[in-house]
Amino acid sequence: MSSSRPPAPEASEDQASTAPLTPLEALGRDRPLKGIGYMIAAGLLFTMLDTGVKTLAQDYSPVQVVWARYVGHVVILLAWFVWLGKSTGGAMLKTGSLTGQCLRGLLLLGASTFAYLAFRSLPLLQVYVINFSSPLLVALLAVPLLKERVSWRQAMAIILGFAGVVICVGPVDWRSQPAILLPFGLTLCFALYQLTTRRFGRQDHPLTSLFYAGLAGAVVSSLVVPAFWSSIDPRDLPLFMFVGLMGAASQLTLIMAMRYAPASLVSPFLYLQIIWAALFGFVFFGDVPRPETWIGAALISVAGVMLAVSKKRSGS
Template identity: 90%
Template sequence: MPSSRSPAPEATPIQDSAASLPPPQIVNRDRPLKGIGYMLAAGLLFTMLDTGVKTLAQDYSPVQVVWARYIGHVVILLGYFLWLGRSAGGAMLKTTSLTGQCLRGLLLLGASTFAYLAFRSLPLLQVYVINFSSPLLVTLLAIPLLKERVSWRQALAIVVGFAGVVICVGPVDWRSEPAILLPFGLTLCFALYQLTTRRFGREDHPLTSLFYAGLAGAIVSSLVVPAFWSSIDPRHLPLFMFVGLMGAGSQLTLILAMRYAPASLVSPFLYLQIIWAALFGFVFFGDIPRSETWIGAALISVAGVVLAVSKRR
């Protein structure tokens, strides 16, 4: 909640909790360990979300799954805002940069669409390893966009990390396997999303950032989903709801991670999704990673550790 709000005379415990959050100027001070903790939580929630998405994408259009993810996202938050009450909930809708928040939402929608299309035909781990180059892009793009510096160690780590991506992809005929291009669209959109979260998400309440990220995706996906709609089996409704819940939770933890620490520090910790993606892919889909995938993942992980250590010096 913004610090300027005075608590209502008969505030509920939920309102008291929201009103007691630290004001933006205090939250804006970097707290690296807290940021890393939130990023680790985001990695697990993202993997749970994507496991549900990949399951649904076998029977439904990825566009319909994207729509369900964002509708669930918005419904959950609107319900919470109503629970807070008109004053507290309404304050959550105020943003210092509506344009910036909408841009974040469109980038997240782009990342989700590329990811869900990729999950339909590619293993979770392969998509993840390619997307793990997004922190490398974040570190590069943070130079002109966030005015962050990159040392020679970080530059070397970026080269090693991208080499890992090339090894993971391996020799491939792009014309016969066009799906392998989809994770690269995901990577670019997600890197830009992380940077815009760092840029526009620090002044607003995390729930405000979370709401507008979901709202933009819900509006745009609602406009196109009728062309891809198929009836939903009642047995799949809980999984659709789970996808919406995990979508909101994963994005909230990511927003908090970027709020508490520099993007170039916390982003590499998403590499730990390698473990979750390999485990979930094997248990739920029977995917056995290729040796090239592991080699590429190892190089990217080393690059991530170097980036993190170099940033803290």
């Protein structure tokens, strides 16, 4: 004897709107405060990473240090995926846009290469201050690439920020000091990396984005590192491992920041690296910033705050 059950009541719109979100759906929603928190953490981790890189770059080729950073990055992620198990870890390797993820990885590799070359001969803070213009470049490039609009307030912030860069660099003989050009390559690559993270990073799990960013760098750097290789002192191995660990951790926090909030909102909070870079540069390398560096950093920071406030007012 069979009994028929009454049909289950359909969920109302209110019930549907309060239904639990999947992990990716939750990560895909904008949460500005979380995004800002992750970006602040990313700034500290980047400074710790770059301090290790600058130390190693005094005795090893920057290309070799780049290779260690990305190979360590990938090894750590693969070990984590294995620990998660075949089903969960294997799922992390699936991406909605392999081309987009590889593009992100190549841009990050370019940014790292320019940075590591610059760290060899320039103070941490000077490289950082020039790179701090990347949020301004993000806002500018978001117009053609992400179809965002730039208001007159944002335009003024961009102009003020780039004026700060000019002051920070100061009068330079480019022919006798070509290294000062390296941070500008870093700035362009990093700005494009942030934009592609915002564009492609939301459709995949953060660990997926982190893995492919490291994989692209590891593959390319492994192809060229034999030409720059020198034997590693066993005493330096922990520092090489630290660089790999910090590389993975800093990029994960950056990815999370970009997933939770627009790039133009959270990017200015990387300016807190001014404090970390000045402190780490003085303690570990004896660098004393020039007055022009502080003036440029102040102008760029003000421009970043203006940009963030303007974005908040426009509701974007």
